[in-house]
Amino acid sequence: MIVPQYWAEARAQYRRNGKHITVRRFGWSDVSQAEAQAHAEQRAQEALDGLRDGEKLARREPKVPYNGAEGVPIREEIVARHDDVLITRNSYGARCLNSADVLFADIDFAQQPSLRFAIGVFATLAALGLLAGWLTHSVLLLAGLLLVALFASGLLAGRVHRLYLDWQGGAAALARQRILRFLERHPDWSFRLYRTPAGLRALATHRTFVADDPAVAQCFSALGVDPLYARMCQRQQCFRARLSAKPWRMGLAHHLKPRPGVWPVAPERLHMRRDWVERYEAAARGYAACSFLEVLGSGVVAPEVARVQWLHDELSGAASGRPIA
Structure with missing residues (x-):
């Protein structure tokens, strides 16, 4: 677990096909702002070297505190x-x-049924529609029941989910x-x-x-x-x-x-x-x-x-x- 006291950002550049390629990276430290800056510059250069070697790397890291952060520590006070x-x-x-x-x-x-549960309800309704269509030899009935299954499955899944929760206490x-x-x-x-x-x-x-x-x-x-x-x-x-x-x-x-x-x-x-x-x-x-x-x-x-x-x-x-x- 790392929650640094100091943060910095650095960038590194090089030219490719007449265009400037810029890479930005964050750095951090519990010692000083200067050490955080040096760390940022080191990480930016390492990322730039990786791009030059053909690695697929993001050119810029998102500035996020916790959720969604990848490759950087917790960024919070x-x-x-x-x-x-x-x-x-x-x-x-x-x-x-x-x-x-x-x-x-x-x-x-x-609060809502899972996607798997909702799909299961739809599959059950669709299977019943297929069975009814096969027994009656009616393509029109089959199409109608499949439409009903498509539009009613979400509502029915929600009601069944609430009944299940009530049954479980x-x-x-x-x-x-x-x-x-x-x-x-x-x-x-x-x-x-x-x-x-x-x-x-x-x-x-x-x-x-x-x-x-x-x-x-x-x-x-x-x-x-x-x-x-x-x-x-x-x-x-x-x-x-x-x-x-x-x-x-x-x-x-x-x-x-x-x-x-x-x-x-x-x-x-x-x-x-x-x-x-x-x-x-x-x-x-x-x-x-x-x-x-x-x-x-x-x-x-x-x-x-x-x-x-x-x-x-x-x-x-x-x-x-x-x-x-």
């Missing part, structure tokens, strides 16, 4: 350091905990059942379970993990963790948990200033960010990011996890009783 745990501010202003080895798994409830109960099934196969595991506005959060307490451990991938798959979160855990070699409310859930109409919220901010615009953060933090004191529900599994808490668990619960307001947002 460091709000606080707690030994090896970093608290950063993400692109929309919320504070996030970043840990290299304590597993957090956010499970968002599925709701989305939360279904997600909890997945966790319990995973624990049946892994009785040594232990989770602290939290409710979030959009789902559940599971914190594994029995031991630490590295993000590319196959056990992590198996856990994420079994629990139904968001694929983007799982992918970013591997790319950034860390686990994350949001600690403060999302601005729009607290009624803050304005986005983090200046847009798009990527760190660092030009010095002349820093006051805009500070003003927004001050308003955000004042509002966030009335909310929690999650609320603690229960312990599932063995109940074991490894000492190296205990301190991160305490930090998470304290900073997220998990036991505060405040509304979650």
Whole structure:
């Protein structure tokens, strides 16, 4: 896990067929701005050399904070350091905990049926249409039923999905059942379970993990963790948990200033960010990011996890009783 303090950008150029080819790359450092600049220049030259050798490389890296970043570290403001745990501010202003080895798994409830489920409903309706057309020897009926299947499958899939959730006791109960099934196969595991506005959060307490451990991938798959979160855990070699409310859930109409919220901010615009953060933090004191529900599994808490668990619960307001947002 790398969350640098300093960032820089450099470019390198060469002429090809009478045209200038420009390559831009970012550099970073925890030591100084000068070291970040030197790193950027080194990476730009390496990319330029690769292009000259025929490699297919992007000429410019996108300036993104976390989601979507590839080949660069987490680009967020460091709000606080707690030994090896970093608290950063993400692109929309919320504070996030970043840990290299304590597993957090956010499970968002599925509000809509999956594409596979919708396709399955369509295939079933289409098969019934084919059967009816074959029995009646009517091409017109067959075409009509296939059109009905095409247009009605989405609506029917949504209704069947809602009925299935109700039958299982709701989305939360279904997600909890997945966790319990995973624990049946892994009785040594232990989770602290939290409710979030959009789902559940599971914190594994029995031991630490590295993000590319196959056990992590198996856990994420079994629990139904968001694929983007799982992918970013591997790319950034860390686990994350949001600690403060999302601005729009607290009624803050304005986005983090200046847009798009990527760190660092030009010095002349820093006051805009500070003003927004001050308003955000004042509002966030009335909310929690999650609320603690229960312990599932063995109940074991490894000492190296205990301190991160305490930090998470304290900073997220998990036991505060405040509304979650």
